[in-house]
Amino acid sequence: MSTPGYGQVFAALRDGCPEQWQAYTRHAFVEGLGDGSLPRASFMHYLIQDYVFLVHFSRAWSLGVIKAETREEMQVCAATVNALINHEMALHVRTCAGLGIDEAALFATKEEVANLAYTRYVMDAGLQGDFIDLIAVLAPCCFGYGEIGLRLAGVAVADTPYADWIVTYAGDEYQDVMASVGEMFDAAVFRRLGPEFRTSPRWQRLQGRFTTATELEVGFWDMGLDGR
16 A cells, blocks of 8 residues: 655654654554454553643644644644544543543543653644654654554454554545645645755754654553553
8 A cells, every 4th residue: 555645854854863753653552453462451442542642742732723824734633633532532432431431530541651651742843843853753653543543444354352552543534634734744844944954053953852752652562451
């Protein structure tokens, strides 16, 4: 399956850390979603922690509205917050409710160390840096899940119990949001660094932020498996 088009900047950042990106998007947790071999306990442990993650991730995207320099940047950030809170988090609530875990219990969940490390790194990068620093650390989660969802939709076994998760990230709604984010990210970087952004003195810092966030995604999958 061809790689989805989420923009030039994302493609350059992803190509700048191929080993880390492979470890993230082809992690044993991910492969277990597709072939159905992932233990249910591991998935539920991940799902509960991911709900807490999404609370902080939504706050980070809200910070994007503050850091934005254009109305278009503000619109995409606001739309992404809506997608996270009203659609992606709804998947977690719906799945956990079926197992007797209500939303109040989800919201009160104690964060694991891997979760704390990732979410606070994102917020710190966003508070320290400018708009594109923030988007660079948000990008691995957003675009990575889009890539994973599309790939698994094409290869997953028909009876995988994680089909709902795969459909959420492979679906048009999520993919449309990611296409908009990719276009916005390109425009934001071009605006601040110019079309030859890879020659900018700032590029290596952005690459470092993206790579670190990708490594923290790997740690998040590891945490899911450890929770079996």
